[in-house]
Amino acid sequence: MTKIADIVLPQGYRPSEEEAYMEPRQRAFFHRLLAEWKKQLLEEATKTVSVMTEEKAAFADPADRATLETDRNFELRTRDRERKLISKIERTMEAIEANDYGYCEECGVEIGLRRLEARPVTDQCISCKTRAENREKVVRSYEDE
Ligand SMILES: [Zn+2]
Numbered sequence: 001m002t003k004i005a006d007i008v009l010p011q012g013y014r015p016s017e018e019e020a021y022m023e024p025r026q027r028a029f030f031h032r033l034l035a036e037w038k039k040q041l042l043e044e045a046t047k048t049v050s051v052m053t054e055e056k057a058a059f060a061d062p063a064d065r066a067t068l069e070t071d072r073n074f075e076l077r078t079r080d081r082e083r084k085l086i087s088k089i090e091r092t093m094e095a096i097e098a099n100d101y102g103y104c105e106e107c108g109v110e111i112g113l114r115r116l117e118a119r120p121v122t123d124q125c126i127s128c129k130t131r132a133e134n135r136e137k138v139v140r141s142y143e144d145e
Pocket residue numbers: 104105106107108109124125126127128129
C-alpha cells in the first residue's frame with residue numbers, strides 16, 4: 001500500500017466529484033490540509049505563550065494584575081480548546097492513514113468532499129450532525145428550566 005506521504009499531488013489539486021470517493025489522492029489532500037492546520041495552531045500557541053510572559057513582566061499594580069489574570073484565564077481556555085482540536089486533528093490524520101475517513105460515524109454515508117473541505121475534522125454527515133445539534137438543544141432547554 002502506498003504511504004500517504006509518498007503520494008504526489010498536482011499543483012493546485014482539489015478533490016473532485018469525478019474521482020472515486022476517498023481515492024489515494026483525496027486522502028493525501030485532506031491529510032496535508034490537516035497537517036498544515038495543526039502546524040498553524042501550534043505556531044499560534046507558541047505566540048500566545050510569549051505574549052503572556054511579556055505582559056506579566058509589564059504589569060505591576062493589583063488592578064492590572066486582576067485584568068491580566070482574566071486575560072490569562074481566557075488564554076488558558078482558548079489553549080485548552082486548541083489542544084482538544086489538535087488531538088482531534090491527529091486522530092483524523094490517523095483515520096485517513098487507516099483508510100477510515102470521509103464516512104459518517106453514525107450512519108455510514110459519504111460525508112462529501114465540500115463538507116470535508118470546509119470542516120476536515122468532521123465525522124458526521126450533515127443530517128446526523130443537524131439531528132445531534134437539535135438533540136443537544138432539547139437537552140439544554142430542559143436544563144434551563
Ligand atoms: Zn450520518
